[in-house]
Amino acid sequence: MDILRSFKNNIGKVRGNQLKKFFDSPGSLNLMYIPALFMFSVFVYYPLAQGVKFSFTNWNGYSPDYSLVGLENYRYMFTDTRSYKVILNTLIYGLGSTLFQNALGLAYAMLLNTNLKGRVIVRTIVYFPVIVAPLIMGYVFYFIFQYDGGALNDILLVLGKEPIDWLGNGPRAVWLITLVNTFQYMGVSMLIYLAGLQAIPKEYLEAAEIDGASGFYKFLHITLPLLMPAITVSIVLNIIEGLKLFDVIISLTNGGPGYASHSLSTMMSDLFFAGQNAGFAAALGNLMFAIISFFGITSLSFLRRREIDL
Amino acid sequence: MKKAISYLAAFLISIVHLIPFYILINLALKTRQDTNSIWIPPDYLYIENFTNVWTQSHLGLALLNDLIITVCTVALVIFVGVFAAYPLARFPTRWNNAIYTLSVATLIVPALTVLVPLYKLVVDLRGISTYWAMVLVLTTFFLPTVIFLYTGFIRTIPRELDEAALIDGCNRYETFFRIIFPLLKPVTASVIIIIMLGVWNDYRFSLFLLQKRSVQTAPLVLSQFFSQFQNDLPLAAAGSLLSLIPMALLYLFLQKYFVSGLAEGAVKG
Numbered sequence: 188m189d190i191l192r193s194f195k196n197n198i199g200k201v202r203g204n205q206l207k208k209f210f211d212s213p214g215s216l217n218l219m220y221i222p223a224l225f226m227f228s229v230f231v232y233y234p235l236a237q238g239v240k241f242s243f244t245n246w247n248g249y250s251p252d253y254s255l256v257g258l259e260n261y262r263y264m265f266t267d268t269r270s271y272k273v274i275l276n277t278l279i280y281g282l283g284s285t286l287f288q289n290a291l292g293l294a295y296a297m298l299l300n301t302n303l304k305g306r307v308i309v310r311t312i313v314y315f316p317v318i319v320a321p322l323i324m325g326y327v328f329y330f331i332f333q334y335d336g337g338a339l340n341d342i343l344l345v346l347g348k349e350p351i352d353w354l355g356n357g358p359r360a361v362w363l364i365t366l367v368n369t370f371q372y373m374g375v376s377m378l379i380y381l382a383g384l385q386a387i388p389k390e391y392l393e394a395a396e397i398d399g400a401s402g403f404y405k406f407l408h409i410t411l412p413l414l415m416p417a418i419t420v421s422i423v424l425n426i427i428e429g430l431k432l433f434d435v436i437i438s439l440t441n442g443g444p445g446y447a448s449h450s451l452s453t454m455m456s457d458l459f460f461a462g463q464n465a466g467f468a469a470a471l472g473n474l475m476f477a478i479i480s481f482f483g484i485t486s487l488s489f490l491r492r493r494e495i496d497l
Numbered sequence: 498m499k500k501a502i503s504y505l506a507a508f509l510i511s512i513v514h515l516i517p518f519y520i521l522i523n524l525a526l527k528t529r530q531d532t533n534s535i536w537i538p539p540d541y542l543y544i545e546n547f548t549n550v551w552t553q554s555h556l557g558l559a560l561l562n563d564l565i566i567t568v569c570t571v572a573l574v575i576f577v578g579v580f581a582a583y584p585l586a587r588f589p590t591r592w593n594n595a596i597y598t599l600s601v602a603t604l605i606v607p608a609l610t611v612l613v614p615l616y617k618l619v620v621d622l623r624g625i626s627t628y629w630a631m632v633l634v635l636t637t638f639f640l641p642t643v644i645f646l647y648t649g650f651i652r653t654i655p656r657e658l659d660e661a662a663l664i665d666g667c668n669r670y671e672t673f674f675r676i677i678f679p680l681l682k683p684v685t686a687s688v689i690i691i692i693m694l695g696v697w698n699d700y701r702f703s704l705f706l707l708q709k710r711s712v713q714t715a716p717l718v719l720s721q722f723f724s725q726f727q728n729d730l731p732l733a734a735a736g737s738l739l740s741l742i743p744m745a746l747l748y749l750f751l752q753k754y755f756v757s758g759l760a761e762g763a764v765k766g
Contacts, residue, residue, distance in 0.1 A: 223581035230637040237614035320698035472610035
């Protein structure tokens with residue numbers, strides 16, 4: 188609390204040299220993070236605390252009156268079968284995208300980390316979807332998945348098969364949304380791994396080669412361990428972002444059919460604005476925060492322990 | 498042989514990744530009556546989808562709103578972020594380290610977790626459908642990333658620079674503004690790209706905070722347009738295509754910065 192102390196010393200006897208002393212002390216710089224802390228407090232921490240309060244009420248989202256209902260919203264959450272479905276979907280969106288993005292991103296990075304001609308063009312193409320709004324990306328894939336005249340069904344038609352209502356089946360819609368999210372953000376994982384691969388000293392791989400190590404052995408015992416910092420960053424970011432998935436779901440299925448492809452985020456947005464059940468929405472929001480914190484922190488500490496220093 | 502397989506793989510990857518955009522372009526150029534497969538490009542020139550969507554959805558206004566909100570948010574987030582990062586990077590006292598951890602950990606708070614109370618707060622502040630509320634909220638939610646990036650970068654600048662400036666008679670603030678701030682250009686380029694993409698493409702905050710037509714951004718306008726014209730897919734495709742052109746052009750011209758910006762930002766962690 189150096190700031191407060193230096194402030195106190197200055198109060199009442201603000202003379203030139205004392206002010207100068209204050210601005211020469213390192214503690215005076217701590218004033219510089221006050222705006223950031225203020226914004227966090229107003230727009231994140233205060234709402235977070237309020238959200239806990241609302242989750243114990245039956246507030247409908249607009250009326251000034253509401254009453255405390257205790258743990259009713261949480262009790263309802265764990266008795267309603269829809270909740271389990273939605274939690275499962277959220278985990279598929281988060282962990283499924285993470286798995287696909289990192290496996291494919293790493294494979295692409297290994298392929299492009301060679302002297303392949305045109306690798307810059309491939310990189311540009313794979314990375315391009317990152318700049319597209321996720322909502323629009325969902326619409327782009329809607330044209331591929333739609334029943335009537337969609338790109339996939341056109342292929343089935345040519346092959347003489349029956350068209351499929353791709354997004355009409357809940358579990359399939361969930362996996363398709365996961366794949367669309369993978370398609371869009373795989374480029375980020377690829378770039379992270381490319382940077383990580385380029386940082387691995389060539390001598391290590393050459394030494395192993397002289398010792399007669401196979402390609403797979405080199406990958407498993409040299410590349411992968413040295414890539415751990417990149418893997419940590421990529422996986423933790425993917426998990427956090429994947430569990431928050433919202434826009435693509437809205438544009439592809441809007442949570443449907445029924446509730447089959449809702450994630451926690453789309454479900455609570457639905458409950459708040461359409462269902463006017465703000466108390467329950469707040470409870471779901473807190474559950475989502477708990478899930479994201481749990482997976483974010485455990486994956487981070489699990490992966491960090493596996494990093495080695497050169 | 499191995500080389501040939503690599504080229505084949507790279508070629509196939511490129512094709513697969515281009516298909517969705519190929520379909521989008523084909524569809525946007527078709528008339529509604531065209532029943533040919535969307536794999537086949539039309540053999541006629543038809544651009545009315547673009548002109549129709551432009552006039553009917555007021556996409557121009559939406560893109561202007563996007564621009565205003567993006568520019569203001571990027572500017573504000575850089576200043577607030579860099580101010581916070583300097584003391585946190587340079588004076589790692591126990592207290593400051595705790596604040597740094599708290600700031601970066603804010604990254605995991607999902608926007609939708611705080612949706613209910615945040616929406617109420619913005620309503621109470623009379624900020625619904627205003628630029629300022631949108632900019633302040635977006636700035637706050639992008640701050641953790643920005644603080645993380647700047648703190649990491651400032652830590653790599655030798656302390657001797659600060660010390661030399663202090664000996665030459667600069668106070669702490671002068672040292673920051675004259676010596677350190679000008680050195681932050683490379684990381685600022687990354688920050689601008691990352692935040693610009695996030696703000697420009699935002700949907701989850703705009704959906705709740707921008708309710709009047711006059712302040713709505715492109716993703717929002719398009720989502721309404723899409724549900725309104727669900728049976729006119731060529732029109733919807735044209736709208737989607739138009740909305741992603743500004744960023745696509747920027748990407749093609751500033752590719753170097755987009756690529757290095759994201760990779761650097763992530764690897765510094």
